Amino acid sequence: MTAARREWNRFWFAPGAAATLGMCRLLFFGMLCVWMLPHDFSAWGSYSPVFWMPIRLFDVARVPPPSTDSLILMQTVWKTALVLSALGLFTQPAMLIAAALGLYLLGLPHNFGQTQHFDTLVVFALAALALSRAGDAWSLDVLLNPGRPREPEQSGEYTWPIRFVWVAMALIFFAAGISKLRHSGLDWIFSDSFALMLVRQQYHISDGEPLTSWGIAIAAHPWLSHAMAASAVSVETLFPLALFSRRARRVVVPAGLMFLVGIRVLMGPTFEQFMMCYVFWVPWERVTAIVRDHAHVDLRRRLARGDADRLFTTADEPH
Amino acid sequence: VAPARRVFLNAVFLALILGSAYDIVTDREHWPFSQYPMFSVAWHSPTFTWLRLFGVTADGREFPLVSNQYIAPFDDSRLPKALKRIMDGPDGPARVRTAVGECLARYDALRADRMHDGPPIVAMRLYELEWTIDPSAANIDIPDRRRLITEVDQP
Numbered sequence: 224m225t226a227a228r229r230e231w232n233r234f235w236f237a238p239g240a241a242a243t244l245g246m247c248r249l250l251f252f253g254m255l256c257v258w259m260l261p262h263d264f265s266a267w268g269s270y271s272p273v274f275w276m277p278i279r280l281f282d283v284a285r286v287p288p289p290s291t292d293s294l295i296l297m298q299t300v301w302k303t304a305l306v307l308s309a310l311g312l313f314t315q316p317a318m319l320i321a322a323a324l325g326l327y328l329l330g331l332p333h334n335f336g337q338t339q340h341f342d343t344l345v346v347f348a349l350a351a352l353a354l355s356r357a358g359d360a361w362s363l364d365v366l367l368n369p370g371r372p373r374e375p376e377q378s379g380e381y382t383w384p385i386r387f388v389w390v391a392m393a394l395i396f397f398a399a400g401i402s403k404l405r406h407s408g409l410d411w412i413f414s415d416s417f418a419l420m421l422v423r424q425q426y427h428i429s430d431g432e433p434l435t436s437w438g439i440a441i442a443a444h445p446w447l448s449h450a451m452a453a454s455a456v457s458v459e460t461l462f463p464l465a466l467f468s469r470r471a472r473r474v475v476v477p478a479g480l481m482f483l484v485g486i487r488v489l490m491g492p493t494f495e496q497f498m499m500c501y502v503f504w505v506p507w508e509r510v511t512a513i514v515r516d517h518a519h520v521d522l523r524r525r526l527a528r529g530d531a532d533r534l535f536t537t538a539d540e541p542h
Numbered sequence: 543v544a545p546a547r548r549v550f551l552n553a554v555f556l557a558l559i560l561g562s563a564y565d566i567v568t569d570r571e572h573w574p575f576s577q578y579p580m581f582s583v584a585w586h587s588p589t590f591t592w593l594r595l596f597g598v599t600a601d602g603r604e605f606p607l608v609s610n611q612y613i614a615p616f617d618d619s620r621l622p623k624a625l626k627r628i629m630d631g632p633d634g635p636a637r638v639r640t641a642v643g644e645c646l647a648r649y650d651a652l653r654a655d656r657m658h659d660g661p662p663i664v665a666m667r668l669y670e671l672e673w674t675i676d677p678s679a680a681n682i683d684i685p686d687r688r689r690l691i692t693e694v695d696q697p
Contacts, residue, residue: 235551235552235555236543236548263615264615266614266615266648267615269644269647269648269651270644270648271640271644273628273637273640273641273644274624274628274641274644276624276627278571278573279571279572279573280572280573280574326574330573330574332615332620333573335616335620335624336620336621336623336624336625336627336628337619337620337623337624338571338573338576339619339620340576340578340580342574343573343574343575343576346574347558347574350554354551354554378543379543380543383543383551383555387554387555387558390555390558390559391558391562394558394559394562394563394566395562395576395578397566398562398565398566398576398577398578399578399580399582401566401577402569402577402578402579402580402582403581403582405569405582406579406582406583406584407582407583407584410584411582411584414584414586415586416584416585416586419585419586419587419588419675420581420585422675422676422677422679423585423590423675425679425682426590426592426673426675426679426682427594427606427608427618427682428592428618428619428622429617429618429619430610430617430618430619430620431610431617436679439677439678439679442677443677492580492619
C-alpha cells in the first residue's frame with residue numbers, strides 16, 4: 224500500500240520544470256485561439272427549443288437554451304481569456320474563465336442532437352490548467368513583474384497538470400478501444416466492417432469531409448483494412464501503457480497521433496482540438512536546452528571561423 | 543506541494559479516473575466523460591440510410607445541402623441525427639417541420655451574410671436517402687431510394 228502510494232505521488236508530483244508547463248500553456252492556448260477565433264457559437268442561439276435536447280450535464284444543471292446575445296457576450300469573454308492565457312497575462316484568472324466558459328461553450332453544441340467527442344480532452348486540459356501554476360514561466364506576468372523569479376524551482380506543481388492531460392488522453396483512447404471490443408469483438412478487425420466504414424464515410428455523413436479518398440483504395444485491399452483496424456484497436460487499448468513505460472511512450476504516443484491524423488484523412492471526423500493536447504507530451508525544457516545548445520555551438524563555430532566582426536557589426540558601421 | 547492542496551488535487555485526479563471508469567464500465571455517456579462509442583459497432587450491411595436536406599430553387603431544381611457551410615453551426619453528422627431524434631420523438635411530424643423551417647431560415651441568413659454562395663431557394667425538403675455502398679463510392683449523388691419526409695416553403 225505504501226509502495227503504491229509512493230508510486231502514485233511520484234507519478235503526479237515528481238518535481239518538474241516550470242518552463243515545460245509554461246510552454247505547454249503557451250502552445251495549447253495559442254493553438255486553441257487560432258482554432259476557435261473564427262468559430263461562432265452565437266448561431267446556436269438562433270434555434271428554437273425544438274432542437275434543444277440537453278445532455279445530462281446541462282439537464283441536471285437546468286441550463287436553458289441560450290440566447291444569441293448571451294452567447295455573443297460569453298464567446299467574446301472566452302476568446303479574450305484564451306488569448307490572455309496564451310500570452311500569460313493575468314494568467315490565473317484568465318485560465319479560470321477559459322475553463323468555466325469553455326465547459327459551457329464546448330458542451331453547448333452537444334445539446335443539439337448529437338454528442339461528439341473531439342473536445343472532451345480540451346475541457347479536461349482547460350480544467351487542469353485553471354487549477355495549475357502554468358503562468359510561472361513563458362508568461363508576460365513573469366516578464367512584467369520583476370519580483371517574480373524567472374526560473375522557479377522545480378516542483379510537483381509543474382508536473383501534475385501535464386500528467387493529468389496524459390491520464391485523460393489515455394482514458395479516452397482506452398475507452399474507445401474497449402467500446403469496439405465490447406460491441407463487436409474481433410469482428411471489428413477481421414470482418415469487412417472497417418472497409419465498409421471507410422467507403423461509407425465518403426457519402427457526406429461526417430462532421431468534416433475526409434481529406435482524401437484514400438479510404439476507398441484501402442477498403443479495396445482486405446488485408447490492408449484488416450491491418451489498419453487491428454492497429455487502431457491495438458493503439459487505443461494499449462495507450463495507457465504510455466503512462467507507465469517510457470519505452471511504450473515512444474511508440475504508443477506517436478502511434479496515437481498518427482491514428483488521429485489517419486481518421487481525419489481517411490474518414491473525416493475533426494480531431495484537431497484533441498491533437499492540440501499532444502503538446503503536453505513534449506519535454507519542452509529538454510527541447511529548449513537542445514535549441515540553446517545548438518545556438519551556442521553555432522555561435523562558437525562562427526566565432527572560430529572569424530565571423531565575429533560580421534556578427535557584431537551593425538548596419539550603420541562600415542564593413 | 544502543500545498537504546492540503548495535495549489532498550484537493552488527489553480528489554481531482556480521482557474524479558477524472560472514477561468518472562471515466564464509470565462510463566467505460568456502464569457503457570454510458572455523461573459528457574465530458576464518455577465511453578467513446580464512435581464507430582464501435584461493426585457494420586455489415588451493404589446499404590445504409592441517411593437524412594438529408596435539399597434546397598429547392600424557383601425553377602423547381604433541387605440540390606442537396608452536403609456542405610457544412612449551408613447548415614452551420616450544424617454539420618453533416620449532427621444535423622441528420624438531430625432531425626432523426628426529433629422525427630422519432632413525440633409529435634415528430636410537426637416538430638420536424640418546424641426544425642426544417644428553421645434550417646431554411648438559417649440557410650437564408652448564412653446566404654445574406656455571404657457565408658456560402660448557394661442559390662436563393664423557395665423551399666427546403668427533408669428526404670431519407672438509401673444507398674447501396676459502392677466500392678468506389680461512385681453513387682454518392684445517386685441514392686437507390688429516397689423518401690420525402692417533409693417540405694417547408696418560404697414564409
